[in-house]
Amino acid sequence: MSASTKLSxxxxxxxxxxxxxxxxLNSAAIAAQIGGNASKLRRLLSLLSKQNxxxxxxxxxxxxxxxxxPDTITLQDIYCAIEDQKAFHLDVHTGSAEDEQQNIRTNNFFIDLFSEIQVEIETKMKEITLQDIIEKTKS
Amino acid sequence: MSASTKLSxxxxxxxxxxxxxxxxLNSAAIAAQIGGNASKLRRLLSLLSKQNxxxxxxxxxxxxxxxxxPDTITLQDIYCAIEDQKAFHLDVHTGSAEDEQQNIRTNNFFIDLFSEIQVEIETKMKEITLQDIIEKTKS
DNA sequence: GTATATTGTTGCCAATACAGTAACAAATAG
DNA sequence: CTATTTGTTACTGTATTGGCAACAATATAC
Incomplete structure (x- = not known):
């Protein structure tokens, strides 16, 4: 399950x-309402319960x-609860390069860049509460 | 190969x-310098050549x-050349939910949110040129 | 013109990851 | 004690990926 699907x-x-x-509400009832598999849902919800x-x-x-x-739960809270991995992360490429030092410097550049982007995303997600989403998606 | 690895x-x-x-420089020489497989590199470089x-x-x-x-090539140019998929995209989850309309509204909320984030990332990447990276990673 | 080098692409095979489900122990309420 | 539900693990088939190898197409040098 992709991070975005887990989040939604x-x-x-x-x-x-x-x-x-x-x-x-038990997992079967939730699954019936929003679709999907009860077992899979339980796995998500158990992560959310670990973060209270x-x-x-x-x-x-x-x-x-x-x-x-709902107005005290942010998207960031939810994201952190269900996903250990950062949204933006570099799968560092370690080959047997002749200029390994240059390789490392470039990797570090991207690690820094992705960290910056990560901070921006987190900032955005902290500003959105579950309450906001409920109101915005009201019929 | 993940998008981040392709980019770096x-x-x-x-x-x-x-x-x-x-x-x-032919693909074998580049592969020797930066590490990795020549054939894989050619696949990347051929995408970059299609964007001139x-x-x-x-x-x-x-x-x-x-x-x-180098100062006219942005990270955004490179990213678009090698990756068709947006960095942030929702794998829309379509189950047989009882309240399908609510499902759709929530999905739309996330599609909008991820689009916003995507724009921010692209803005950041447009501001970084290959020249910038070369200077920052100089030994 | 011929030989040679190189890209660009395809195909293959193994390895890995993922999706969905089922199963069941642990826990809890009544 | 019994019924129910979570939390976790195991399993199975299916995609996805990685790394090569191979080769046609193409361009160059001589």
């Missing part, structure tokens, strides 16, 4: 939970509930 | 060509030469 799937699930705050974005309850009447108010 | 490999090759403007960033000459004493001045 997570947001769909969290939006649904936000509108059903009175009861826990949702709470997971096992057993009868169990399922998932939102643990924070 | 291309820059390494172009930097090398920039310092050998008097003669054409390098010129390719076949036959004896053939190879590749830079076709533009």
């Amino acid at each position: 799937t997570s947001v769909k699930a969290l939006s649904l939970l936000a509108t059903h705050s009175e009861q826990a 974005i949702v709470a997971a309850r096992k057993g009868k009447e169990g399922g998932f509930v939102l643990q924070k108010k | 490999t291309s820059v390494k090759a172009l930097s090398l060509l920039a310092t050998h403007s008097e003669q054409a 960033i390098v010129a390719a000459r076949k036959g004896k004493e053939g190879g590749f030469v830079l076709q533009k001045k």
